[in-house]
Amino acid sequence: MSKLIRTEILINVSPKKVWTILQKFEDYPNWNPFINLIKGDFKVGNQIKVTITPPGSKPMTFKPKVLTYKFNKELSWLGSLLFTGIFDGAHKFELIDNGNGTTTFIQSENFKGILVPLFKNSLEKNTKNGFELMNLKLKELAESK
Template structure:
């Protein structure tokens, strides 16, 4: 098993951050890592995410939503080909900060027989999480300022 995480503090309330995070139809307007996204924020729903990892070819992934707590947590799971080869669980957790802001934590957990072979690639993905977080902060703060 291998885990990675990245967090950021955002000058917008959790409800506003949640609104931006779950508005998949507008990801292309602000998100340099996940440029296309579609699907429903419903446990069991299949998402379609077009990612652009730094230094690698774009790819489309189709994870299944595994956790939804509106305004607080969104999670999905995906796998490479068959269970146990390379499984990935991704979670976003939003918590209140004093002063009305939000702390967003992205957490990824990788399991399966390929994890030891892909260790470097998994760790390199932390930069993509940071890119996503920075762009989300910029968008949520702009939306909050415009409201």
């Protein structure tokens, strides 16, 4: 079973400017309403620590593995509940250079595993709302500097 949550927003600055904000993980508690913490060495293959607080939910901390770190383009990780196959989430931030000084920011997560049907409604509502709130704050912060 799988469930994809995907959001996007147009940000009126270059991908470089968006990237600068996105990769400063130590600043997340100051502006990010969804991802409260990212700690660790964000290099492909490394395990990091992430805490999220979806709207209407309690904070959740997990230790995903970094999948991608492509400068000015993409960050992603894969987290699992207990062990692989139960409830896995591949989270991704993508920055698309529109060639006109703007960036399309895409935030997505592909959930897989036997427990996905159990969490489907919460994912569609709370997790997606968390993505959208983060996207709006990222846009606001990027465009205000």
